[in-house]
Amino acid sequence: MTVQTQFQTGAQAAALRQSGASVKMVAKDVKVFYGAKQALKGIDLEIQENRVMALIGPSGCGKSTFLRCLNRMNDTIENCRVEGLIALDGEDVYGRQIDAVQLRARVGMVFQKPNPFPKSIYDNISYGPRIHGIASHRDEMDEIVQKSLERAGLWNEVKDRLREPGTGLSGGQQQRLCIARAVAVSPEVILMDEPCSALDPIATAHIEELIDELRENYTIVIVTHNMQQAARVSQKTAFFHLGEMVECDDTEEIFTNPRDERTQGYITGRYG
Amino acid sequence: MSAGNSRSLYQSDEFATRLQRRYAAERRFRMIGIAAIGMATLMLVVLLGSIISKGYTAFLQTEMRVEVTFDPTDVQERNYAAILRRGLYAQFPDATDRASRRALNDLLSSGAPFALEDMVRQDPSLVGTTRTVWVLADDTVDQFMKGAISRDTPESQRPLTDAKIAAIDALSASGALSTGFNTTLFTSGDSREPEQAGIWGAIAGSAMTLIVTMLLSVPIGVAAAIYLEEFAPKNRWTMLIEVNINNLAAVPSIIYGLLGLAVLLGFFGMPRSAPLVGGVVLALMTLPVIIITSRVALKSVPPSIREAALGIGASPLQSVTHHVLPLAMPGILTGTIIGMARALGETAPLLMIGMVAFIVDVPQGFTDSATVLPVQIFMWADSPERAFSERTSGAIMVLLGFLILMNGLAVFLRKKFERRW
Numbered sequence: 087m088t089v090q091t092q093f094q095t096g097a098q099a100a101a102l103r104q105s106g107a108s109v110k111m112v113a114k115d116v117k118v119f120y121g122a123k124q125a126l127k128g129i130d131l132e133i134q135e136n137r138v139m140a141l142i143g144p145s146g147c148g149k150s151t152f153l154r155c156l157n158r159m160n161d162t163i164e165n166c167r168v169e170g171l172i173a174l175d176g177e178d179v180y181g182r183q184i185d186a187v188q189l190r191a192r193v194g195m196v197f198q199k200p201n202p203f204p205k206s207i208y209d210n211i212s213y214g215p216r217i218h219g220i221a222s223h224r225d226e227m228d229e230i231v232q233k234s235l236e237r238a239g240l241w242n243e244v245k246d247r248l249r250e251p252g253t254g255l256s257g258g259q260q261q262r263l264c265i266a267r268a269v270a271v272s273p274e275v276i277l278m279d280e281p282c283s284a285l286d287p288i289a290t291a292h293i294e295e296l297i298d299e300l301r302e303n304y305t306i307v308i309v310t311h312n313m314q315q316a317a318r319v320s321q322k323t324a325f326f327h328l329g330e331m332v333e334c335d336d337t338e339e340i341f342t343n344p345r346d347e348r349t350q351g352y353i354t355g356r357y358g
Numbered sequence: 359m360s361a362g363n364s365r366s367l368y369q370s371d372e373f374a375t376r377l378q379r380r381y382a383a384e385r386r387f388r389m390i391g392i393a394a395i396g397m398a399t400l401m402l403v404v405l406l407g408s409i410i411s412k413g414y415t416a417f418l419q420t421e422m423r424v425e426v427t428f429d430p431t432d433v434q435e436r437n438y439a440a441i442l443r444r445g446l447y448a449q450f451p452d453a454t455d456r457a458s459r460r461a462l463n464d465l466l467s468s469g470a471p472f473a474l475e476d477m478v479r480q481d482p483s484l485v486g487t488t489r490t491v492w493v494l495a496d497d498t499v500d501q502f503m504k505g506a507i508s509r510d511t512p513e514s515q516r517p518l519t520d521a522k523i524a525a526i527d528a529l530s531a532s533g534a535l536s537t538g539f540n541t542t543l544f545t546s547g548d549s550r551e552p553e554q555a556g557i558w559g560a561i562a563g564s565a566m567t568l569i570v571t572m573l574l575s576v577p578i579g580v581a582a583a584i585y586l587e588e589f590a591p592k593n594r595w596t597m598l599i600e601v602n603i604n605n606l607a608a609v610p611s612i613i614y615g616l617l618g619l620a621v622l623l624g625f626f627g628m629p630r631s632a633p634l635v636g637g638v639v640l641a642l643m644t645l646p647v648i649i650i651t652s653r654v655a656l657k658s659v660p661p662s663i664r665e666a667a668l669g670i671g672a673s674p675l676q677s678v679t680h681h682v683l684p685l686a687m688p689g690i691l692t693g694t695i696i697g698m699a700r701a702l703g704e705t706a707p708l709l710m711i712g713m714v715a716f717i718v719d720v721p722q723g724f725t726d727s728a729t730v731l732p733v734q735i736f737m738w739a740d741s742p743e744r745a746f747s748e749r750t751s752g753a754i755m756v757l758l759g760f761l762i763l764m765n766g767l768a769v770f771l772r773k774k775f776e777r778r779w
Contacts, residue, residue, distance in 0.1 A: 162668065164592050191671030201662035203681060213680070214670040264666070271670050 110135040110275060110305040111156060111193075116170035118151050118160065125151045127329040128170065133275070133322075138297060138306045140316035140337065143326035144352065149309045152326070153277050156307065157193035158186045174275070191218055194273035198280040200260035202252035202267070207244050210252040210263055211235065214271035230270055237303075238266035239296050258289025265296065269304075276300065278308040282315065294319050313353055317341050325349045409758075413751025419540035419553060420500040422466065422529065424449075426474065427488040433478060438471035442493070449534065450525065461521050465529075467494035469554040494542065495535065497552040497745035499526055503537050506744050543752065547718045548734065552745030555738075557753050559720040563633055563713070563728030564702060564760075566721060570637020571644060571701050576694055578641075579648030583690075586649070587656040588678050607646035614643045615710030623711060630712035631727040639711060640701040647700065651693025655686040688772040695768035699761050705732040731757045 111133040118126040126148045133139050133156075141149040151160070158179060160166045172179045179189050191214075202210050211231045212221075221227040231248070235241040240262045244255070252263050261281055268276055278297070282290040297306060297319045310316050316323055317337060324334035325346070333340065333349045344350045367373065426445040432438065446462055453459055470493035477491070478484050498517045501507045507516055509523055518526070529535045547559030590596045618639035622628045628635050659682045667677035683690075708714065713729050714737065721728035729737070731753060738750040 157669070159665065159668065162664070162674075187671050187673050190669060195665075195669035197662060197665060197669070199662060201660075201666040203663065203666060204685065213667075213672075217672055217676055217680075267666075267670060 108135050109133070110175065111307075112171075112173045112176075113152070113155075114171040114173075116152065116155060116168065116172060118148070118155060118169075119167040120163070121165040125329055126155075129331045131324055131331055131334055133305060133307055135305050136301055136303075137322055138301050138308060138320040139322045139324065140320035141307065141309045141324050141326060142311075142313060142316050142352070143332075145311075147326040148329045149326045150279055152331075153279055153307060153309050156275070156277055157190050157195055159190075159195065161186055191271050192273055193275040193277060194268035194271060196261070196264050196268055196276065196278045196281050199284050200257060200264050202255070202260050202263050204251065204253050206249045207235075207252045207255075207263060208248040210267050211270045214267060218271055220271065234266040234270040235263075237269050237300065238262045239292065239299075240266055256289070258285050258292055261285060261289070261293060262296065265293070265300075269300070273304065275305045275307065278306065280309050280311060283311065290315070313341070325352065327352070406758075409751050409754050413748060413753075413755050415504045415506070416543060416748045416752025416755075417540050418504065418537050419542060420495045420503045420535055420537045421492040422495045422499070423490060423492055423534040423536070424466075425488065425490050428474075428478060428485050430485050433485050436475065438474040438478075441474060442466060442471055449529070449532070453525075458521060461519065462525055465496055465499050465522065465525060467496050467553045468551055469549070470494055492536075494553045497743060498522075499535070500537075500553055501744050502526060503530070503535060506748070543749070547720045548716060548729070548737070549718060550716075552741075552743050552749060555746070555749060557731065557734055557756060559717060560729050560731045560734035560753070561756075562720050563636075563717075564730040566633035566724055566728065567636040567640060567708075567730055568698060568702060570634055570724065571640040572694075572698060574638065574641035575644045575648055575697070579645050579694075579697075580652050580690060582645075583649045583652030583656060584678060584683070587653045588682065589674065603646050603649055607650055610706075611643050611704055612706040612710065614639050615707030617642065618707065619710045629725050629727075631715050631717065631729070632725045633721060633728050633730075634724040635711050636708050636713050636728075636730065637724075639707045640704060643704065643707060644697040644701050647697040648694055651696070652686070652690045655689025655693065656682060658689065659685045684775075688775040691771045691775065692768045695764055695771070699764045699768075702730075702760060702764070703732055703757065705730075705736055708733055709736075731760070 109132045113129050113131045113133075116126055116129040117124065129148075129152055131152075141153065143149050154160045155168055155172055156179070160168060168180060174184070174189070174193065177183050179193075203213065205213075208231055211234050212227050215221050215227060215230050221230055232241060232245075235244060240259060243259060244250075244263075252260065255263060261284075265276075265281075282293050285293065294315060297308065300306060308316075308319065320337045322334065323337040323340040325332045325340065325344075325348070327348050333344060333346045335345075340349065341353055344353060424442060424445040425448065426441050429441060429444075432441050443459075443463060446466065447453065447459060450458075450462060453462055473493050474491065495503075498507065502518055502523070503526070507518060513520055526535065542554060543556045545558050546554060546556035549555040586596060586600065618635055622635050622638060623630060663681050663685065664677050667681050668674070672680065708730060714733050715727060715729065716737070717727050717729050719726070735750055735753045735757065738746045738753060741747075
């Protein structure tokens with residue numbers, strides 16, 4: 087709770103009120119170490135509710151690492167140590183009140199490569215709700231599956247073959263299936279780690295549209311290498327460089343009027 | 359280098375000869391490969407050919423037809439040998455002297471009177487009647503009928519005298535000898551008499567031993583593999599355990615037998631020659647194999663599946679049991695069955711815990727004395743009789759049959775559970 091008050095004072099809070107959004111997640115002085123190697127050197131960032139936040143930066147700059155801190159996916163990596171504070175609705179996600187399993191149900195994730203389970207489309211979607219006991223009987227589950235697939239814009243394409251393997255879909259469809267799977271457990275935040283890097287331009291356009299629609303109900307953080315994509319889908323953009331968060335501002339501001347020269351160098355294509 | 363230069367480089371004679379050399383090297387490699395496969399096939403054919411050509415006669419057995427009268431007095435005194443003898447002598451009215459009658463007697467299996475006794479026990483109404491019965495012939499008669507003993511061999515060098523051969527000729531001319539399927543081989547235990555010896559006792563012993571092995575090694579092995587692969591922290595201790603498991607897989611199997619002898623028999627006082635002890639010893643031997651193959655199978659499941667499950671809030675155990683384990687199942691099953699097949703063919707450790715004893719009875723429980731198929735083969739291979747050497751090959755064929763069956767099952771299960779999508 088202290089985190090929230092801390093961040094909602096002074097100019098920052100004023101800026102927030104101005105933009106009309108409340109803060110969903112907060113990172114404060116986040117440092118990540120892989121063994122002796124430091125991957126993140128103190129990141130401060132706030133993620134606003136019902137907004138899309140894009141994380142950009144050259145390869146190896148730590149954006150994926152930061153993303154994986156937000157739902158504690160780094161826990162599974164050997165020798166990974168996280169310092170600093172990450173809060174979801176004012177609660178420390180590495181603290182005692184929040185369990186990692188519970189956190190990941192609230193903060194869903196879509197990965198770089200589409201990774202549907204080698205099961206039917208229906209089972210892919212229903213797995214999450216089933217383990218969390220969200221649906222009490224079949225009809226309810228059917229409804230969740232349909233709604234999730236509709237949200238991911240996949241329902242019309244697969245409604246006649248829900249029993250067929252999810253791995254039989256095309257790459258773009260598989261990624262939307264993964265988004266539907268993440269949506270099915272009703273998360274509050276969805277993290278996307280380069281969700282379009284393995285897709286063709288048409289499938290990418292599809293996903294981008296989808297992200298824009300999902301923003302109404304979810305808070306989205308997306309890592310991308312594609313700056314046009316960041317410009318198209320996000321409202322806020324953070325530029326990462328060598329484990330540091332160089333700059334974070336409204337997307338328009340970052341792309342038209344970057345304050346730091348490293349940001350400028352990256353978005354104009356001088357390096358990266 | 360300009361485009362023109364590089365074109366001339368690849369069009370030069372020097373390049374052409376180099377290309378020819380590369381193709382020649384490839385052709386040589388293919389020839390060597392084909393030769394290697396041909397060699398292996400040839401060896402396999404020779405091995406199987408020699409076993410089958412020597413052993414197929416083990417599945418045949420000669421029986422003799424005798425007309426017997428179940429005399430009540432003899433039945434009372436359980437003198438079934440006398441009943442049988444009278445029936446046999448009736449066919450040779452000329453043989454009245456002691457020597458020729460003894461020669462006739464030798465043509466019958468020493469187990470034949472017991473067969474009559476069993477008949478009477480099952481059907482007491484036989485007493486007093488006259489029946490035609492088929493009883494086992496002696497193994498020398500059997501071998502002669504199958505052509506393994508030649509009448510051209512000098513009399514002093516063959517187990518059958520001329521008089522016996524004459525008697526056999528007479529019997530076979532009257533249709534009193536017939537060679538049919540050897541059911542005894544598959545229904546009885548071991549015996550000193552080849553014609554009464556069977557592998558059923560060894561098969562039952564092998565089955566019981568394997569059941570114990572499987573019940574112990576599969577759950578422990580798979581659980582250990584899952585823990586080590588999915589949950590254990592990667593530190594010095596788990597490294598040490600891993601190295602030790604790999605080393606254990608390479609330990610000579612007889613060492614496990616010594617361990618069983620010292621610990622299970624010596625310290626815990628478990629019964630000697632029992633399938634229970636054999637199973638425990640073989641389970642110890644199979645464990646490292648199962649752990650290693652299961653870990654490889656788990657490792658081959660893409661990490662993206664684990665991430666997908668964790669990403670929607672599955673607990674680590676749920677991600678393993680719901681997703682990783684089903685995908686690793688074909689590999690685990692294959693490893694397990696291969697391990698079991700290895701245990702089925704194992705001899706050395708069982709010698710140490712006394713499963714090499716001569717055991718006639720078919721084991722009825724896990725603590726009964728028993729032997730197993732490969733040990734039975736080992737013991738028969740030691741016997742001098744021609745009939746035992748053919749039974750050795752026959753038992754090897756049965757063992758190979760079981761091994762092929764198990765490996766076939768492994769392939770079938772892998773194909774069945776493999777996710778093709």
